[in-house]
Amino acid sequence: MLIRKNRFFDSFRCIAQRCPDSCCKEWDVQVDEESARLYQNLPGALGDELRRVMTRNEDGDTIFTIENRRCPMWREDSLCRIQAELGHDALCKTCRDYPRLKHDYGDFVEYTLELSCPEAARILLTSPWEDAIVQEIPGGEAPEYDREAMDILLRTRENMYSILSLDLPVETVLTLGYLYAFHAQAQLDGGEETPFDIDSALVFARDMAKAGNESALVDFYKALEILTPNWRNRLANPSPAPWSEPILNLARCGVERYWLQAVSDYDLICRVKMVIASCLLVKTLGGDPVETAQIYAKEIENNADNVDAILDAAYENPAFTDDKLLGLLLGV
Numbered sequence: 568m569l570i571r572k573n574r575f576f577d578s579f580r581c582i583a584q585r586c587p588d589s590c591c592k593e594w595d596v597q598v599d600e601e602s603a604r605l606y607q608n609l610p611g612a613l614g615d616e617l618r619r620v621m622t623r624n625e626d627g628d629t630i631f632t633i634e635n636r637r638c639p640m641w642r643e644d645s646l647c648r649i650q651a652e653l654g655h656d657a658l659c660k661t662c663r664d665y666p667r668l669k670h671d672y673g674d675f676v677e678y679t680l681e682l683s684c685p686e687a688a689r690i691l692l693t694s695p696w697e698d699a700i701v702q703e704i705p706g707g708e709a710p711e712y713d714r715e716a717m718d719i720l721l722r723t724r725e726n727m728y729s730i731l732s733l734d735l736p737v738e739t740v741l742t743l744g745y746l747y748a749f750h751a752q753a754q755l756d757g758g759e760e761t762p763f764d765i766d767s768a769l770v771f772a773r774d775m776a777k778a779g780n781e782s783a784l785v786d787f788y789k790a791l792e793i794l795t796p797n798w799r800n801r802l803a804n805p806s807p808a809p810w811s812e813p814i815l816n817l818a819r820c821g822v823e824r825y826w827l828q829a830v831s832d833y834d835l836i837c838r839v840k841m842v843i844a845s846c847l848l849v850k851t852l853g854g855d856p857v858e859t860a861q862i863y864a865k866e867i868e869n870n871a872d873n874v875d876a877i878l879d880a881a882y883e884n885p886a887f888t889d890d891k892l893l894g895l896l897l898g899v
């Protein structure tokens with residue numbers, strides 16, 4: 568079985584008290600069954616406290632409900648009480664794993680990091696992009712996906728990485744990547760593999776682009792579920808910034824995370840639109856692009872309802888039409 572790891576996966580270390588945000592804020596923490604049993608049977612004051620804060624959500628999952636926007640196990644010194652008193656291995660799976668992300672396709676597995684973690688975002692968005700580390704290990708299961716479709720997605724994702732690494736301005740590279748996604752989608756739909764001509768693609772993009780509307784794009788995100796007042800404030804006060812390398816790396820991370828997921832429904836375009844729109848949004852909101860992208864990820868990528876809403880909007884919302892997204896990319 569192949570495993571493909573983002574090259575920063577193994578070296579990631581939580582910065583704990585130095586974290587400018589923290590995964591111990593704002594989110595309910597889902598507690599796996601094994602940890603819940605451990606906590607239910609734990610003697611002493613910590614056990615009593617764990618039993619007090621564990622509850623069930625509407626889906627029947629055991630969770631720690633946040634109190635005052637914080638995990639109730641998060642101490643005043645910004646350390647986790649469970650980790651401090653029982654050690655790392657006693658953390659529930661959610662907290663042990665985060666921000667490590669695993670996509671298991673049966674016969675191969677991919678690992679990367681969540682951009683909603685500020686330290687992971689800093690590393691992934693400010694470091695030069697490099698190929699993932701590929702290793703072969705024993706094990707694996709027969710895949711349930713469509714092999715032919717997955718082969719196309721794996722091959723075209725490599726091509727997409729190459730396009731996103733062209734030595735051209737960020738907005739040009741993103742424009743080419745956007746158009747390449749249609750090229751890849753055509754193959755996924757059964758078309759022949761044909762050469763992707765960069766010069767003709769740029770001429771096509773400039774012909775097609777229509778004046779985009781940044782406000783309409785921001786308004787769309789305002790209507791999604793919002794977790795923090797900070798994000799609401801950022802959406803209310805956009806302050807556009809120039810294109811920058813972290814925004815290009817945001818696109819690369821989106822391609823790494825979402826491209827292969829098109830094997831589930833053969834719809835690559837809606838995922839690439841989501842990635843391109845994330846870059847446009849981060850540029851439009853401005854500020855430090857790494858911080859803006861991290862908040863974006865916390866609000867959007869860690870909320871399945873928000874992700875679904877964007878994938879639906881990719882075809883339905885007037886802010887997401889191809890001509891307008893191209894217009895925003897090209898500054899028309």
Ligand code: SF4
Pocket residue numbers: 580581582583586587588589590591665666683684685686687
């Ligand atoms: S968000 Fe990342 S760096 Fe911050 S506390 Fe969580 S894992 Fe650590």
